[in-house]
Amino acid sequence: MSDEKPRVEILGDAEVEQIRVDYRRLLEQAVAARRLITGGRFTEAGQVLAGVEPIALRFITEASFGVFQMLGQCARIGLRFDDARMRYAQAFEIASRYTESDARTAGNMQSIAAAGIASVALAEENLPEASEWYGMAVELARAFSDGDGLAAELQSYAEVLHRMRDDRAEDVYREALGLPGVSTVVRGVILDNFSRELERRGRVAEAVQHCEYAVTMLGEAGADYERFKALINLATLARQLDPARSTDAFVAAHELIHRIHARVDAAHYVDGYVRRVVAINEEMRRRISDPDTPSLQHPAFDAMVNNLVARFKASDPGTPLSVDGFRYAVANQIAKSGLKNAIQLFLEHRYTDAEAELRLVELTWQHLGAHHELPKVWAVLGQIHTATGHPSRAWAVLERARVEAHRLGDAQGEFGALIGLLAASTHLEVGSGPNPLELLAQARALHSFMARSVSPDSDGGENDGGALDRMEFELCDLFDAVDLAERSLRRSIEIVARYPDKVGDDTRVTRLCRLLRFLAEHARFDEARSVRDELEAISESLTQPNLRYSIHTAIALVDFRAGEWTKQTLHRFRDGCAAFEQVHPGPLGLGETDQLAGTAASHYLAAAELALHLGYRTEAFELLERAKSRALLHALGNQRPSGETDHPLLAEESRLWSELQRLRSPADQTEDPPNEQARLLLRRKEELDRVRDRLTQLWDELADASPEVKAHRLAEPITVAEVTTLLDGAALVEFFVASRAIHALTISAAGIATRIVATADDPDLDDLYRLLVEEDLGPVLANPVYTRLSQVIDDAARDGSVYVVPHQRLHLLPLHLKAGAPDARARTFLLPSASVLRTKRARPQLAGVALVAGDPSGDLPFARGECAHAAARLGASAPRLGQDVTLDWLAGALREQPVGLVHLACHGVFNERRPELSGLVLADADGLPGLVPLSDLAGLDWAGVVVVLSACNTGMHKVHAGDELAGLGRALLGAGATALITSFRRVPDLATALLMTWFYETLNSLEFTRVGAALAEAQRRLRDATARDLIAWATLDATTGDDRTTLACRVVAAAHRAAGNVDEYVTWQDNTNKCRQGQAPSLANWSRQAAIAAQPQYQAHPFAAPANWASFAILGAG
The missing domain is CATH 3.40.50.360 (Flavodoxin domain)
Structure with missing residues (x-):
């Protein structure tokens, strides 16, 4: 063993002072980054943290831990998940090495880092991994933390349980809320998240109340960004329960997030951008002249470049010319031309060709190192994914474009990516991804900054043609924020007038029509008159069917809302419907004209209500079915089958479809004897069966090459005559939720009859709509309007089977149940539309x-x-x-x-x-x-x-x-x-x-x-099962040792809970969790269940409430 002592390095005063300076800078930058993150400015925070990362690596301190923890947070928000994992792992390593200094603090930091890794798994939708890491974080927090630390980990764990639809989430949230010493901010965040779990369980009123508490708490604490998120959550939760409260929350969130994102770093976007582009160009020239850089281009490209260089030198031998520089310039120009061509292909709806062109452009610029050009490529790619129905892909590539443009300081590129993200967000499920209102605020700040850069008096309209204002209108209108919506819409129209060369006529007409409808929706008919006159003047010279559709239906809707329920108004609706159906088979166009399909239903439904008012019952029914058909055809997203084709099977299918429609139409009245009429009817039925069978065979044969044919045929609108032939003695009740009343249209062998079930001003109807958002179905079944709806069906079902077609919110009612009795009605079949009868x-x-x-x-x-x-x-x-x-x-x-x-x-x-x-x-x-x-x-x-x-x-x-x-x-x-x-x-x-x-x-x-x-x-x-019945059933699966045992354990837990046996409930909840981990309970635990269930309290009915069973129904025509 050596006697040599460890060497101790003595630092000089200058080195010690440098350490102090570095550590002070580390602390200052960490505090600054934390402030930026609190304000939601993650990209800027990441830039600040990157500057002190080398310093953080040299210290084992809480500040160093915080730097890597925040770097992980910024990377996760930026969707850089591998980087985020690495940063959180570095934070965990620092926390592990910190144990020697302070075990309690180290354990708390390990808990935070584990939660960070869990958050990455959660962002990647890997819920089991997220649950495992959050479980570790909670256990560490229980041992080493209290107050905010433990509460934060509990609420994160509850969030992943919420995502996994695990009912334990509520208990974990309540545990977090019950902890002492929790700060107002953390308590507010927990309440906000807890409200989502309550809403998931159908307890909407309770969820709204908790969310309101969260908004108040976070406001008092000055946590603006967290308060914004709570306000948006409140606006969403309250939309159906209390629309006025929803609007107020949205308006407050709108003002707050615009204030949070109002500041723009001018130096980053002006001088900083120029410096970065210059550096990129220098690196590009170095790469192109580096012999070790592999050639991307085809040999023919090199031959072309060499030929051009030779010709240039021959014409001007005195001017020096770099072959490498020329090669770079040609490749760059080809890429720019490719981008321009791809945009044109995109505008022509040739999405596959456009994407292929963009991939080549992307590859070229990546090879050249032209990073500043790539956000333009990704922005167009994102628009293609959005247009082709892949919003998640669009979101990923557009977010990549936004992050890269922001890193470079490319304001125009970042603004374009934000506009694309806003468009993609309208295609995503509500509540998924970053909130569109925050994207809007970020885009608005950049928009104003770019406008000021051009001119102090510029409004920025030349940058986007008012697209941002139009998007803001749609978002504000969704939450009925009337003043904000109108301001944005009028501003977008004013920009069209100022920059006619930037914006086409179709955009101008579309926005004017939307303004006209907006004014009519809010009964401002005097103000609407001038807009209407302007549109009528424009319509005289229009030939485009999409614009004729927009104008005709907008004017008709205004007249309809103004009470002009006349044949002339109905005629306008008919013209608008015809124009829309002329447009619908092909692409509707990009941007605002693409919204035609989304608004089509409103004019069909208004026309149906007007036709019903004027006594045209058959037309009303068929307009209602046309509205449903148009929505479905748009959802299917395919072209309508064409009657003109060289494909033999498609041609035969088209001919037979026309023949089927003829056979289904009413037969002409004849004076033939009854036996002859019967013979003709039989022959007609045989022919109908033959055509239908051959069509079914053709659809099967076309299933691989043209699957859309069958879907479109069955989705096309159905007529009263066709319904009558398909009912075969049954009746059909189609409900129609109109603006003034709920109507029931009943079709039977006797013809078509209508009746009003409830008027729009019926207080029982308001009560029914309010109850629909709550979990408990009992009050719904007792509501007088529901009873009247059920009675209509009962009346139609007296003589046989009945088909029921709900409409709008009536789809959420258990119309398959008997009136006044919580049981299924015999021979009752629900249909989403009458065309399913086919x-x-x-x-x-x-x-x-x-x-x-x-x-x-x-x-x-x-x-x-x-x-x-x-x-x-x-x-x-x-x-x-x-x-x-x-x-x-x-x-x-x-x-x-x-x-x-x-x-x-x-x-x-x-x-x-x-x-x-x-x-x-x-x-x-x-x-x-x-x-x-x-x-x-x-x-x-x-x-x-x-x-x-x-x-x-x-x-x-x-x-x-x-x-x-x-x-x-x-x-x-x-x-x-x-x-x-x-x-x-x-x-x-x-x-x-x-x-x-x-x-x-x-x-x-x-x-x-x-x-x-x-x-x-x-x-x-x-419904009738007792807790005793449930335990008896579950015992049968006690020893299967598979997923059935897990279900059996949870059923036993539910039985004990209903019986009020808390100890057994906790035991069997624990058994359920053990089963999920492969640890089945012992046979001894099962054997004693029968004796426990013999007690009187086990006569309770755990699933008697209609919410547990009544919502399942069978749909179809049989």
């Missing part, structure tokens, strides 16, 4: 395999047990679970074998602003949850399949002015599914799993009426 008996029910799959997002705690039960009962192969549940698997399984039933336990997404971007959440190629839009789902071969969508919300239709047809039910039934079982309201996860399990225990046939009977029996069983 699928009735289109083919006999064929036997086929069952496909069972679930939990692709990893956040449905009981879906796996439900799927295991379903697969076992149906004799199916092992259920497909987790990341294996992909669109490719589903499409292949439906294509490769006869399928009789598909059970999918997964989430549905419903985009109220862009219904065509609704769909199912399945796993993508990387195993992560991703949206499969309606257009893709409708292209699959669902013919003859019974589809069961069991997860919460899968059948819910967003009730936004007639777009309810964007629901999955309409798309799948239109694509040939025999029946669809789904829920139209939120249903608790455990109740759903148990209901589906008992449904399959009862199901013994896939025949339509028997499927409905099995569902009704399962609903009655769940």
Whole structure:
């Protein structure tokens, strides 16, 4: 062993002073970065932190830990997840080495770093990993922290449980709120997040109250950015419950976020940008002259460059010329031309060609090192993804463009990316991604900055043609912020007038029409007159159908709202509908003209109400169905099948479709004897069956090459005459929520009849709408308007079967139940639209395999047990679970074998602003949850399949002015599914799993009426089950050792809770969690359950409330 002592290095005074200076700078910059992050300015904070990162690496201090923790936070917000993980891991390492100085502080820092890694996993939608890391963070915080530290980790853990739909989230939130010593800011954030969990459970009024408390707390604490987020949450939660409160919250959030983002760093965007571009150009020239830089170009390109250089030198031999510089200049110019060409292809809707061109441009500029040009490429790519229905892809590439443009200080590029992000956000599910209002505030600040850079008097209109103002209008109008919305819309119109060369006539007309409708919506008819006169003058010289549509319908809607319910107004509506249908088969255009499809329903519905008022009952019904058809056709996103084609199968299909329409039209009256009339009717029926069978065969043959044909045919509007021929003795009741009343239109063999169910000023109707957002269905079933709606159906069902077609918010009602009794009505079939009748008996029910799959997002705690039960009962192969549940698997399984039933336990997404971007959440190629839009789902071969969508919300239709047809039910039934079982309201996860399990225990046939009977029996069983019954059933699965045991444990826990046995409830909740980790409870625990359940309190009915069972229904025509 050596006697040599460790060497001690003595630092000089200068070195010690430098350490002090560095550490002081580290502290100052960390504080500055924290201040920027608190204000939501993450990109700037990251730049500040990057400047002191080398210093932070030299110290094992809390400040160094804070630098890497904040760098991780900034990287996560910027979607740089690998970088974020690395930064949080560095923070965790510093915390681990800090243990020698202060174990308690070190443990607290480890907890924070673990939570950071969890937040990255959460951002990547890896919920199981996020739960694991948050669990570690909570345990560390319990040991080493208290007050804010522990509360913050508990609320983060509760958030991931909320995302996983785990009911433990509420208990964790309440634990965090109950801690002593928690600061006002942290308590406010917890309350804000807790409100989302309450809303998930259907307790909307309670959620709004908690969110209001959060807003007040955060305001008193001066936490502006957190208060902004709480205000937006409040505005969203209160939209249906209390619209005035929602508007007030939105207006406050609008003012606050614009104030937060008002400051723009001029030096960063002016001198800083110039310096960075100069440096990039110098590096580009160095790269192009470096012999080690691999050549990107084809040899023919090099030959062309050499030829051009030789010609230049021959013409001007005295001027020196660099071949490398010339090569750079030519490549750069080719890339710029390619970008220009790609933009033109994009404007022509040639999206595939445009993307291919952009990829070449991107590759060229990346090779040259032209980083300052890349945001332009990504911005156009983002617009392509948005236009082709891939908003998540659009968001990713546009955010990349924004981050890079901001890093460079390219104000114009960053502004363009923000505009693209705003457009993409209207396609995303409400509540996903950063809030559009914050994007708007950031864009507004840059817009004003760029305008001032041009001229102190400039309004910036030359930069965007008023697009930002138009987007602000749409956002403000969504929350009924009238003053803000009108100001933005009028400003966008004024910009059109000032810069006519920048903005086309179609944009001007579209904005004027929107202003006219806006004024009419708020009953400002005197102000609307001048706008109307201007539009009528413009219309005299117009030929474009999309603009004629806009003007005709805008004027008609004004007259309609003004009370001019005349034939002339109806004629205007008819002209507008005809113009719209002339436009609809092709692309509607980009930007504002693309919103035509989204607003189409309003004029169809107004026309239907007017036709009903004037006594045109048949036209009213058909206009209502046309509104639904247009919404669905837009959602499908494909071109309408053409009658002119060289393809033999498509040509035959077109001819037979026309023949089918002729055969379905009313037969001419003849004076033939009754027996001859009967013979003719029989022959007509035989011909109808022959044509229908051949069409079905053709659709199958065209399924791979042209899947849109069948979907479009079944989605086309239906007529009263066609409905009558399809009813076959049944009746159809279609409800219509009009502006003045709810109407019921009943079609039967006796013709069409109408009646008013409730007027718009009926206080019971207001009460019904208020109750629809609450979890408890009991008060809904007792509401007088609901009773009258049910009575209409009862009356129509007296002589046989009845088909019921709800409308708008009525889709959220259990109209399949009997009036005055919480039980299913016999022979009652729900339809999303009358056109689904075309699928009735289109083919006999064929036997086929069952496909069972679930939990692709990893956040449905009981879906796996439900799927295991379903697969076992149906004799199916092992259920497909987790990341294996992909669109490719589903499409292949439906294509490769006869399928009789598909059970999918997964989430549905419903985009109220862009219904065509609704769909199912399945796993993508990387195993992560991703949206499969309606257009893709409708292209699959669902013919003859019974589809069961069991997860919460899968059948819910967003009730936004007639777009309810964007629901999955309409798309799948239109694509040939025999029946669809789904829920139209939120249903608790455990109740759903148990209901589906008992449904399959009862199901013994896939025949339509028997499927409905099995569902009704399962609903009655769940409603009437006692806690004792539940324990007896669960004990049967005690030893399966798979996902069914996990479900059984949770059912036992629910039974004990209903019986008031808290100790057993806690025990079996713990057993449930152990089962998820592969630790099944012992047989001894199971054996004692029967004795416990014999106690009197186990006669309680845990699932008796209608919210647990009444929302599931069967849709289809049979």
